Amino acid sequence: MSANLSNLRHTHGFDLVKPLSVAALVLMMLPLILLPLASIFIFGMSAGLDKFWDSLTAPDAIFALKLSIVTSFWATVFNIVFGLFAAYVLARYQFWGRNAIIVLISIPTAIPTAVAGFALLLLWGPYGLLGQYLSDEYRIMFTPYAIILANIFVTFPLAFGVIMPVLETMDRSLEEASATIGASRWQTFWHVTLPALRGAIVGGALLTFARSVGEFGSTILVSGNLSGRTQTAPLYIFAKFNEGQVEAANAIAVVLAVFSFIIFSILFFARDWLETE
Amino acid sequence: MKTFICGLIFAAMICTGCLPGPTSTGGSKTITVYAFSIMKESLERDIYPAFKEKWRQQHGEEVNFTSSFAGSETITNQILQGAPADIAILSIEMDVDRLIQAGQVPADWWVTAERGIVNRTPFVILVRQGNPLGITDFADLAKPGVKLIHPDPVSSGGAQWSILSIYGSELKKSEAATGAKDEAKALDTLKGVWKNVISTPGSAREARTQFETGYGDALITYELEGLLMKQAGAPVEIVVPKSTIFSEHPGVVVERNISAEEREVVYAFRNFLWSDEAQKAFVKNNFRSSVNESFDAANAGFVKIEMPFTVHYFGGWKKAYPDVIDAIFRKQVKGQ
Numbered sequence: 001m002s003a004n005l006s007n008l009r010h011t012h013g014f015d016l017v018k019p020l021s022v023a024a025l026v027l028m029m030l031p032l033i034l035l036p037l038a039s040i041f042i043f044g045m046s047a048g049l050d051k052f053w054d055s056l057t058a059p060d061a062i063f064a065l066k067l068s069i070v071t072s073f074w075a076t077v078f079n080i081v082f083g084l085f086a087a088y089v090l091a092r093y094q095f096w097g098r099n100a101i102i103v104l105i106s107i108p109t110a111i112p113t114a115v116a117g118f119a120l121l122l123l124w125g126p127y128g129l130l131g132q133y134l135s136d137e138y139r140i141m142f143t144p145y146a147i148i149l150a151n152i153f154v155t156f157p158l159a160f161g162v163i164m165p166v167l168e169t170m171d172r173s174l175e176e177a178s179a180t181i182g183a184s185r186w187q188t189f190w191h192v193t194l195p196a197l198r199g200a201i202v203g204g205a206l207l208t209f210a211r212s213v214g215e216f217g218s219t220i221l222v223s224g225n226l227s228g229r230t231q232t233a234p235l236y237i238f239a240k241f242n243e244g245q246v247e248a249a250n251a252i253a254v255v256l257a258v259f260s261f262i263i264f265s266i267l268f269f270a271r272d273w274l275e276t277e
Numbered sequence: 278m279k280t281f282i283c284g285l286i287f288a289a290m291i292c293t294g295c296l297p298g299p300t301s302t303g304g305s306k307t308i309t310v311y312a313f314s315i316m317k318e319s320l321e322r323d324i325y326p327a328f329k330e331k332w333r334q335q336h337g338e339e340v341n342f343t344s345s346f347a348g349s350e351t352i353t354n355q356i357l358q359g360a361p362a363d364i365a366i367l368s369i370e371m372d373v374d375r376l377i378q379a380g381q382v383p384a385d386w387w388v389t390a391e392r393g394i395v396n397r398t399p400f401v402i403l404v405r406q407g408n409p410l411g412i413t414d415f416a417d418l419a420k421p422g423v424k425l426i427h428p429d430p431v432s433s434g435g436a437q438w439s440i441l442s443i444y445g446s447e448l449k450k451s452e453a454a455t456g457a458k459d460e461a462k463a464l465d466t467l468k469g470v471w472k473n474v475i476s477t478p479g480s481a482r483e484a485r486t487q488f489e490t491g492y493g494d495a496l497i498t499y500e501l502e503g504l505l506m507k508q509a510g511a512p513v514e515i516v517v518p519k520s521t522i523f524s525e526h527p528g529v530v531v532e533r534n535i536s537a538e539e540r541e542v543v544y545a546f547r548n549f550l551w552s553d554e555a556q557k558a559f560v561k562n563n564f565r566s567s568v569n570e571s572f573d574a575a576n577a578g579f580v581k582i583e584m585p586f587t588v589h590y591f592g593g594w595k596k597a598y599p600d601v602i603d604a605i606f607r608k609q610v611k612g613q
Contacts, residue, residue: 126359142360224360225345226309239346242483243317244509246490 037257044250055251060227064236065255071144071232072212075151076159079208080201083159088189091167108156116153117221120146142224147232150218155211159204166200167193199271210263214256305339306542309534311362313349313434313526314482315501319396319562320344320366327558328549332542340542348480349434356381356531363535363543366395366528368434368481370594373527381533395528395550396564399582400442400521403488403496403503406512410494414518415443418495419469426493427474428484430602435481438524439497440606441588441597443467446520449584464605471610488513499524501563504578520584525567 026034045052055061086105090098108116124131124140131141140146174196178188194201216234223230231239233252240249312320325342332340345352345360349368356362357379365382367373373393376382387393404412410423418425428436444463451459478484481498488496489511503515528550535543549555556566557575565579566572573579591597 121358131359139359141358224355225347226343226361227345229343231345242314242480242486243346244482244486244489246486 040253044254047247052251055248063228064231064233068213068233071147072209074148075212076205076209078152079159080205083163086160087164087167105160106157113154113217117218120222146222147219150222151212154215155208158208162204163200206263206267210260307341309361309363310344311352312366313368314346314480316366317346319559323558324555348432350432361534362531370527371598373529381531382529386529391567393527394525394567396559396567397523397525398499398501398564399523401500401503402516403513408514412516416466423473424475424494425473426476426484426488426496428481429477432479437602442522449520449586468610504563517580523587
């Protein structure tokens, strides 16, 4: 038995398991992730670069991308501020109901996004719980603000989830030292705690942003899906696919795929840089 | 840290500049149209530009259109939840009734030329090139092994037309042969066809996209969809059932969403849908005219149907919906 084990350890010579397992990993990813992504690129370009560029620069397509980016940006700003605050309160204080709050914050992860959409409609829609008391000028549903609300709901736990563990495991001696030399709570937070969370904040923000840009299920319910007014990039893709304009759908899909590639590359490389700076 | 904050503020400044809102239209008017899926081409290619031109000539004012296309039931639900539609063009009158009940559309919407019906189109079967399975009528779709794509009656009006078409065609044929409607046979055919359905997309247009991407042997859909696919060079054939239904599509003004100043232009646009110009544009885009059948001669692609019928064969939607869609399809076919 022990002889077998030492054979498996490959303490000498070429380790065959390494290239084989890397190859197995790539092979597994091929049909699941890589080929589907590749087919978006192949079909997106199949009609030629001119056609690709035309689909990309169609006014409704540009509007859809812009709307997605702006609504996602505001959802990210809100969720970072909220996530930071929630993580700080929950990591620093022990109180009755703390676990319940953590569970509540995490709920949107498991709720189907379509449910998030109609939950918002049932609350803010013209016949909703609160929406029925709003006059027409302040109507939120079927405007870009509804998309921001939906994005906030769906990405609620992401930034919190990244920041909370960092805050919990943080070395608190620096904060204590800062307090000893007479810094106020706010000064300690601003000059000591926040810089230590830099990596987590950027990571949480990028995750939230990326997830918001790709959000579909809740947006289609609350936005009204009007091209050039409330149609985000994922809704545009869906609409074009349904209309049978697969090239137009693909052009935007390519942009979103490249976009998420960039986001996660930044996430990967920036984390080390931010944490060592 | 400072650079990070500066970056954040900078990004915030950029984004505040473009906080999205309805793009300002500077003195011009915008009509918001929610329409069922297959209305897209005719509206965007011909009807909108023609009305814009007409309004400009008559009033010296720009009109813009913004629209959303989805299954008839889906857009009805969106409007019921408050979507800002000025005009709704729906596949089935039952959806108009739902809007009336919610107080969004006046109950006398149909007191217009052609009872509020904007255009019509018969239901046909699409098969792969060469018709490899030898399908000639609805009953052939019930044969074992046929893979059928059929839109979902929950979200699509076209799906409900299709069900009425399958069921009604058997009644119509048996009535012509024996003088009596054979309801048992019609139910059997509908059951058999439904057993072969492999996918229920949300709208007629989604169903077509699925069929176009190579999924399924056959598709029941609007004649218009078949003609569009053939014009695009898709390797499909249109099979014309011996007896089939003409779907009739109502266009309504969503009173609740229009303001006093929009009223004139919105009603002008709705009435424009019945003008000769618009009706001819519908024919050009493969719909049949609801106003003047002689316009249909302009489209050489239209198929000939031996025994056509409309929803009035069932006594109108008010009877067809509870009697066929609900009592027969939902209770006896879907739950079989």
